[in-house]
Amino acid sequence: MPLHIHDTLRREKRLFEPRDPNRVTLYVCGPTVYDYAHIGNARPPVVFDVLARLLRRQYGADKVLYARNVTDVDDKINQKAAREGVPIGEVTARYEAAYLADMALLNVSPPDLAPHVTDYIPAIVDQIQAIIDAGCAYAAEGHVLFDVSAYPSYGALSGRNLDDMIAGARVEVAPYKKNPHDFVLWKPSKPDEPAWPSPWGEGRPGWHIECSAMIEQTLGLPIDIHGGGVDLAFPHHENEIAQGVCAHGCAHAENAHDHYARYWMHNGFLTVDAEKMSKSIGNVLLLHDLVQSMPGEVVRWALLSAHYRQPLDWNQGLLEQSRKNLDRLYGVLRDADAALADFDPATLDEAELELAENALDPVLDALEDDLNTPGAIAQLFGLANALRDLLNDGEADINDVAMARWSLKEAAGLLGVLSLTPDAWFEGGDPALKAEVEALLEQRAAARAAKDWPEADRIRDRLNALNVVVMDGPDGATWRVKG
RNA sequence: GGCCUGAUGGCGGAGCGGUUACGCAGCGGAUUGCAAAUCCGUGUAGCCCGGUUCGACUCCGGGUCAGGCCUCCA
Numbered sequence A: 001m002p003l004h005i006h007d008t009l010r011r012e013k014r015l016f017e018p019r020d021p022n023r024v025t026l027y028v029c030g031p032t033v034y035d036y037a038h039i040g041n042a043r044p045p046v047v048f049d050v051l052a053r054l055l056r057r058q059y060g061a062d063k064v065l066y067a068r069n070v071t072d073v074d075d076k077i078n079q080k081a082a083r084e085g086v087p088i089g090e091v092t093a094r095y096e097a098a099y100l101a102d103m104a105l106l107n108v109s110p111p112d113l114a115p116h117v118t119d120y121i122p123a124i125v126d127q128i129q130a131i132i133d134a135g136c137a138y139a140a141e142g143h144v145l146f147d148v149s150a151y152p153s154y155g156a157l158s159g160r161n162l163d164d165m166i167a168g169a170r171v172e173v174a175p176y177k178k179n180p181h182d183f184v185l186w187k188p189s190k191p192d193e194p195a196w197p198s199p200w201g202e203g204r205p206g207w208h209i210e211c212s213a214m215i216e217q218t219l220g221l222p223i224d225i226h227g228g229g230v231d232l233a234f235p236h237h238e239n240e241i242a243q244g245v246c247a248h249g250c251a252h253a254e255n256a257h258d259h260y261a262r263y264w265m266h267n268g269f270l271t272v273d274a275e276k277m278s279k280s281i282g283n284v285l286l287l288h289d290l291v292q293s294m295p296g297e298v299v300r301w302a303l304l305s306a307h308y309r310q311p312l313d314w315n316q317g318l319l320e321q322s323r324k325n326l327d328r329l330y331g332v333l334r335d336a337d338a339a340l341a342d343f344d345p346a347t348l349d350e351a352e353l354e355l356a357e358n359a360l361d362p363v364l365d366a367l368e369d370d371l372n373t374p375g376a377i378a379q380l381f382g383l384a385n386a387l388r389d390l391l392n393d394g395e396a397d398i399n400d401v402a403m404a405r406w407s408l409k410e411a412a413g414l415l416g417v418l419s420l421t422p423d424a425w426f427e428g429g430d431p432a433l434k435a436e437v438e439a440l441l442e443q444r445a446a447a448r449a450a451k452d453w454p455e456a457d458r459i460r461d462r463l464n465a466l467n468v469v470v471m472d473g474p475d476g477a478t479w480r481v482k483g
Numbered sequence B: 001g002g003c004c005u006g007a008u009g010g011c012g013g014a015g016c017g018g019u020u021a022c023g024c025a026g027c028g029g030a031u032u033g034c035a036a037a038u039c040c041g042u043g044u045a046g047c048c049c050g051g052u053u054c055g056a057c058u059c060c061g062g063g064u065c066a067g068g069c070c071u072c073c074a
Helices: A037-060 A074-083 A086-106 A121-133 A161-170 A210-219 A228-249 A287-293 A294-302 A318-340 A351-359 A361-368 A373-392 A398-415 A422-427 A430-448 A453-465
Strands: A004-007 A011-015 A025-030 A065-066 A137-140 A143-148 A185-190 A203-205 A224-230 A259-265 A270-272 A312-314 A468-473 A476-481
Touching: A004 A259, A025 A037, A037 A086, A037 A224, A037 A259, A037 A270, A037 A287, A037 A294, A037 A361, A037 A398, A065 A210, A074 A086, A086 A287, A086 A351, A121 A161, A121 A185, A121 A203, A121 A210, A121 A228, A143 A228, A143 A422, A185 A228, A203 A210, A224 A228, A228 A259, A259 A476, A287 A294, A294 A312, A294 A318, A294 A373, A318 A373, A318 A398, A318 A422, A351 A398, A361 A373, A361 A398, A361 A422, A373 A398, A422 A430, A422 A476, A430 A453, A430 A468, A430 A476, A453 A468
Parallel strands: A025 A065, A025 A224, A224 A259, A270 A312
Antiparallel strands: A004 A011, A137 A143, A143 A185, A185 A203, A468 A476
8 A cells, every 4th residue: 555644734644646756855843952852842753753764665765855954043042041141052052962862762763954044044034035025025123024915825734714813813913013913034133132134134034934944945845745743733834835835926826835845744742641741730751851761762662652643641651561562572572583593594585585575564554554653563563473473383484483583673663663682672781780680690590400499589589679580491591671 | 712633442552334453451271490471261342312324433413521723832
């Protein structure tokens, strides 16, 4: 089944057809680097990382161009820098570095492009000028404002019309706006704020223009897929469309919005213990903290355990279950690796490799159905169970085991999980602990050989105190840290 | 007020007009010095009211409830 994507704008699942299969373009709104990312911020990069993996598999790694911007101009950044008394660049560099490090722990592949707003000011100024020249924006009191009345399709993405919004408006309107929903493209900076020269005076870009300008500059319009969180659909993405379309004089074109992006994908919100994350409730969970206390794959698995458009509740149960799911898969992998210790992969022939490849189909089918990651996970268990059956079958052909193991790893790679060795997963990656545990296991092996069960159990208790579970097997004991 | 989602077994969570989702947990058993892992077996669903249909968890209408956006939050 070819890839289908639920398009927010058309509100239906559509067959994905790139504009150019040799150059598939994907843009996702990235972080504003003024603080550590919270767990909700991690959902889009993980979800769209899976999409990027899928696209690369289908169109070729070098045919996909994935851009995720870094917003390094923002009032919150200015406030943070002012409060700390440091230059703005110090704040943005610090949090961008933390963001990238945390993303790496989640096994998120770096996007092909990570444009920074500060590197694209000329492109932004050019696009604003083009919008003015098209008659869709006006300068007023040092600001440049987009004139929503000049773009008839305004509201197509979020399903609103201007009349309804005016009726429901409860925000005070700036006096220089012609229409309450006109929004800022460029705004003047105070002396202590970052500023760049422009035809309208020293200032800085508004919130929405950065994305449309960087998209045009780096990917070219229209792009294939634009992604982000649902909350960005309005006003951010709505405004991006208006800017991108109008900068190209397409304000009155039929299906004008198609001149900006061909498919829109929005991930659902994340709650914490069934409540919205908010600073007033005090339940904001920082990704940076989470990845200190648990493997990144657990976080990643949890984020992928629900369909991306569904809401996801972040809670202890979800994390425990994610951990257990991964334990199960890594357990099969560990046993398979033991069975394949002396196996030479070169003995697999073409036909066998093709069979192993075909085994991925159920997983691909799920992902191609609007990125159904829970479905893909179910199929991953199918592959793991098939591998387990082979391992339990004394008669099984070792080549079949190797093929099944390959399929499982490959499928997991599409989701970006099972990237560690089973030992690294179970042993937790702490060399000091590993040395201590192995010393104790040697003593215990001696005690067991002498059938000194009380001593063996005393050692098990000591290991237990180290948060370690011992598993006695026919070839000696293996161990794992408890979840 | 406007717009938009969703409601599935003890829990998480999918697909599907008729056939086991999947995982976790539970229960019974096998195996095990103990334990873990593994294996076998097993129970539990589809918010409410109508309609369409031979047949609906799945389609349609109405209701109830929950959540989101309309405030430079992913």
